Amino acid sequence: xxxxxxxxxxxxxxxxxxxxxxxxxxxxxxxxxIVAVLRNAGKDPLFTVLERVEMLREVLKxxxxxxxxxxxxxxxxxxxxxxxxVILRGIRAVSDYEYxxxxxxMNRKLEPRLETVFMLPGEPYxxxxxxxxxxxxRFGGPLDGFVPAAVGERLRAKVTKTRSGAGIGAGGRPDxxxxxxxxxxx
Ligand code: PNS
Numbered sequence: 779x780x781x782x783x784x785x786x787x788x789x790x791x792x793x794x795x796x797x798x799x800x801x802x803x804x805x806x807x808x809x810x811x812i813v814a815v816l817r818n819a820g821k822d823p824l825f826t827v828l829e830r831v832e833m834l835r836e837v838l839k840x841x842x843x844x845x846x847x848x849x850x851x852x853x854x855x856x857x858x859x860x861x862x863x864v865i866l867r868g869i870r871a872v873s874d875y876e877y878x879x880x881x882x883x884m885n886r887k888l889e890p891r892l893e894t895v896f897m898l899p900g901e902p903y904x905x906x907x908x909x910x911x912x913x914x915x916r917f918g919g920p921l922d923g924f925v926p927a928a929v930g931e932r933l934r935a936k937v938t939k940t941r942s943g944a945g946i947g948a949g950g951r952p953d954x955x956x957x958x959x960x961x962x963x964x
Contacts, residue, residue: 784808784864784895787853790815790830791823792929793837794911796903800868803897805844812845812860813838814853824912824936837926854889865894870904916941 804811817827834846849856882894915937921930
């Protein structure tokens with residue numbers, strides 16, 4: 779029998795219920811699922827990599843077949859290192875498709891043995907993104923249903939801390955809203 783190792787890569791800044799929905803679907807489909815957090819110094823994240831990993835491990839602890847890891851550099855190199863055959867990505871709406879298509883085709887060019895598998899999150903999560911969640915938190919809006927309770931608490935604490943520390947607005951940045959990025963994260 780073939781064993782399948784899949785990688786679900788992303789920024790996870792922070793993990794949302796949309797990510798969890800996709801992880802739950804992925805864990806049923808693959809023997810081993812690696813949730814891989816990109817250590818990307820260029821993105822100016824709200825949470826450190828360590829914090830993002832801690833939150834993921836906390837909310838995924840009931841699923842031992844799901845591993846949380848960190849990667850640097852090219853995803854295809856990491857996939858080779860982990861002997862993974864599949865990259866799992868979510869597509870919420872048509873607007874995600876173009877970017878995802880480009881990334882999947884480039885990854886295939888770089889490593890033809892690696893397949894990208896797209897899954898659709900549940901409909902309640904089709905408009906949910908980590909960037910919107912960060913923005914809601916920054917302005918004190920409700921987070922119920924968007925992120926796990928423990929993540930919501932950490933978000934509130936984080937935006938309060940950065941707001942009091944930075945002096946130029948929550949997050950310490952003039953604008954880190956959803957339009958800043960090419961594709962909002964799940
Ligand atoms: O959650 P995100 O930010 O949409 O995830 C994007 C991610 C991490 C999957 C993508 O940026 C990535 O794979 N980066 C690693 C560098 C890389 O391999 N780039 C070339 C992709 S074609």
